[in-house]
Amino acid sequence: MIKFIDLFAGTGGIRLALEHACKSFGISTECVLSSEIDKNACLSYALNFGEKPSSDIREIYDFPDFDFLLAGFPCQSFSYAGKQKGFGDTRGTLFFEVERILKQKKPKYFLLENVRGLTTHDKGRTFETIKKHLTDLGYSIDYFLLNSSDFNVPQNRVRIYIVGVLNQEIKMTLKNNVGASDTHTFKAQIQPSLFNHFIQPKVVNDILEKNPNKKYYCSKTFTKSLQHIMNGNLSKLNGYRLTDYRGGNSIHSWQLGIKGVCSSREIEFMNLLISNRRKKIFGTHQDGKSLTKEQIMTFYPYDDFDKITESLIKKGYLGLSEEKYKPVCGNMSFEVFKFLDPNGISITLTASDSNRLGIVQNNIARRLTPRECARLQGYPDSYQLLKNDNAVYKQMGNGVSVPVVEAVLVDFIRYNITSSSRNIFSSFSKTKPQYS
Numbered sequence: 001m002i003k004f005i006d007l008f009a010g011t012g013g014i015r016l017a018l019e020h021a022c023k024s025f026g027i028s029t030e031c032v033l034s035s036e037i038d039k040n041a042c043l044s045y046a047l048n049f050g051e052k053p054s055s056d057i058r059e060i061y062d063f064p065d066f067d068f069l070l071a072g073f074p075c076q077s078f079s080y081a082g083k084q085k086g087f088g089d090t091r092g093t094l095f096f097e098v099e100r101i102l103k104q105k106k107p108k109y110f111l112l113e114n115v116r117g118l119t120t121h122d123k124g125r126t127f128e129t130i131k132k133h134l135t136d137l138g139y140s141i142d143y144f145l146l147n148s149s150d151f152n153v154p155q156n157r158v159r160i161y162i163v164g165v166l167n168q169e170i171k172m173t174l175k176n177n178v179g180a181s182d183t184h185t186f187k188a189q190i191q192p193s194l195f196n197h198f199i200q201p202k203v204v205n206d207i208l209e210k211n212p213n214k215k216y217y218c219s220k221t222f223t224k225s226l227q228h229i230m231n232g233n234l235s236k237l238n239g240y241r242l243t244d245y246r247g248g249n250s251i252h253s254w255q256l257g258i259k260g261v262c263s264s265r266e267i268e269f270m271n272l273l274i275s276n277r278r279k280k281i282f283g284t285h286q287d288g289k290s291l292t293k294e295q296i297m298t299f300y301p302y303d304d305f306d307k308i309t310e311s312l313i314k315k316g317y318l319g320l321s322e323e324k325y326k327p328v329c330g331n332m333s334f335e336v337f338k339f340l341d342p343n344g345i346s347i348t349l350t351a352s353d354s355n356r357l358g359i360v361q362n363n364i365a366r367r368l369t370p371r372e373c374a375r376l377q378g379y380p381d382s383y384q385l386l387k388n389d390n391a392v393y394k395q396m397g398n399g400v401s402v403p404v405v406e407a408v409l410v411d412f413i414r415y416n417i418t419s420s421s422r423n424i425f426s427s428f429s430k431t432k433p434q435y436s
Helices: 013-024 039-049 092-105 121-136 183-188 220-229 264-276 305-315 370-376 389-398 402-416 419-425
Strands: 002-007 029-034 068-071 109-115 139-147 158-166 318-321 324-327 357-361 364-367
Touching: 002 013, 002 092, 013 029, 013 068, 013 109, 013 402, 029 039, 039 389, 068 092, 092 109, 092 121, 109 402, 121 139, 121 158, 139 402, 158 402, 220 364, 264 305, 264 324, 305 318, 370 389
Parallel strands: 002 029, 002 068, 068 109
Antiparallel strands: 109 158, 139 158, 318 324, 357 364
């Protein structure tokens, strides 16, 4: 038997992966302590594993004996989506809670999970610090950057997985692979999954519910605007992003008329402004770039500048400050910010945006359901979800891709938990896994 603790447990994705991996080797498991601070995540954990996690790990000092430490320690401090404060952020220092427990209890094994930004934060110094602290405790470590889309999970999600063994040389056969960064690349290099060489990789269409609740349908007003732009064929929305920051394969608020209906000339003006304002001839700064009338007139070919800009300013699509113009962006106003290609992979789920990912199914535009987001993380349908949709969207955005963690652990167990070490575990009482 392997006794383990589950830290920063979330909804239990890493635990689920360990239990599944151990079960494939005939090794029983027992969770002797779990810890999670988010109340809704604790509810999900209790619903599926029958136990309520302890709260703040910083307030726990007495630990039972255990063999394996699991920790998806908070990643916002190292994330590209955050401010990348790292160890300067309170959440970043939570790694040292992991170190504290490893130093105190000296378990034989550990697995840590985090965002890929951990490896590059502070020019790599943060990660070097973490590795040194782990090796100074006597652990031999290995780590992998892996993309969920390579493990039969239709999502572009690159994460780092760090594994360690105490007082022996670690052995692993996995290789780093950040995989396809988007659907276009994924389609161009479709290959058998690393998880099973004979399985065709899953795509978004494989995780869709056949009869989703109509509450996930886009509103009639929003749908009508989308139909107008796409000439009634909503399937053309596949792969479109709804954003006021980018051109290309995007739909903007002024095209949808969110703040007020725009004329074709006003739409053209805004589209030209979006596509031209980042040109180096106007400066090197990016999203915050404002342009003068003279600069805009170098790419806007009509003589109605004053009339058009006055109307756009009045409607709230355009801002004017110190004689410079820039779009007034309102990305959070879109019911859906990205329509996924059903024949490709999803963009990375995040806690803040998972509830606004969309799909077109049977020519109906709708948001992904919580169950579909869970499937995009590789959770089995037997995993019970809270009836609180917003909580589930957040949990899945923060969670791990279960099959990826399981693949790491299968490789780890095969080459590091030998028959001799199993004899150590056999001295503990054997219990049936709590979740399968």
